Amino acid sequence: NSGAVIFDLDGIVVDTTGLQFLAWRKIANDFGFDFSKDQNEGLKGLSREDCLKQILAWGNIKLSVKDFHKWMDIKNSYYLNYIYEMDASAILPGTLELMDVLQEENIPFALGSASKSGKIVLKQLGIYSRFDAVVDGNDVKNGKPDPEIFLLAANRLGFAPSACVVFEDAVAGVQAANRAGMISIGVGNKGLQKEADFTFNNLTEVTREFLQNFLLFQS
Numbered sequence: 001n002s003g004a005v006i007f008d009l010d011g012i013v014v015d016t017t018g019l020q021f022l023a024w025r026k027i028a029n030d031f032g033f034d035f036s037k038d039q040n041e042g043l044k045g046l047s048r049e050d051c052l053k054q055i056l057a058w059g060n061i062k063l064s065v066k067d068f069h070k071w072m073d074i075k076n077s078y079y080l081n082y083i084y085e086m087d088a089s090a091i092l093p094g095t096l097e098l099m100d101v102l103q104e105e106n107i108p109f110a111l112g113s114a115s116k117s118g119k120i121v122l123k124q125l126g127i128y129s130r131f132d133a134v135v136d137g138n139d140v141k142n143g144k145p146d147p148e149i150f151l152l153a154a155n156r157l158g159f160a161p162s163a164c165v166v167f168e169d170a171v172a173g174v175q176a177a178n179r180a181g182m183i184s185i186g187v188g189n190k191g192l193q194k195e196a197d198f199t200f201n202n203l204t205e206v207t208r209e210f211l212q213n214f215l216l217f218q219s
């Protein structure tokens with residue numbers, strides 16, 4: 001075949017969007033303010049560093065470099081506490097079935113996540129070894145909407161960017177896929193309809209025929 005798939009993690013493979021939100025909210029609360037679910041939309045897909053920068057801007061807070069790093073570590077400890085409680089029931093509907101179809105069709109797939117806990121989460125869920133390549137926030141300099149994560153994933157899969165299809169739930173992620181020159185598929189977020197090449201409500205809607213169309217007969 002001549003195509004490959006790249007999955008975002010949080011909000012695509014696994015139901016961690018609420019957990020990321022909770023951890024970031026605790027940080028804002030520690031600083032004495034709060035932010036809304038709507039504001040959280042703008043954090044989705046961004047790196048830990050970029051999320052903290054955004055939250056500090058909302059709270060009008062300035063930190064030294066040392067304290068900035070300290071608060072990134074605190075966020076991560078909040079988040080990891082949630083993650084270690086998680087089991088395979090957190091895998092989102094349609095994910096495992098879609099992976100089965102891809103394997104049957106010999107279509108390789110990778111993870112392309114901004115989260116530095118990407119590998120930990122896949123291992124915790126018992127699905128790490130199913131991926132042909134895994135790129136997470138530890139492997140790159142630039143977070144989404146920069147295309148670096150997806151370009152590295154394509155490179156590790158051995159496919160040209162134009163032969164890759166990306167599943168994303170975040171605006172920054174769809175923008176990263178578009179900038180990488182890949183086919184972008186927005187999932188579970190009406191706000192992605194403008195920017196993504198295709199949209200679905202969830203992964204159970206993605207059919208074998210849809211994948212075959214894009215991945216088996218690519219030129």
Ligand code: BG6
Nearest residue numbers: 010020044045048114115116117
């Ligand atoms: C992205 C999430 O996948 O990872 C963001 O969409 C999150 O919400 C970001 O902040 C960074 O995650 P981590 O685990 O490296 O702090």
Ligand code: MG
Nearest residue numbers: 008010011169
């Ligand atoms: Mg996501």
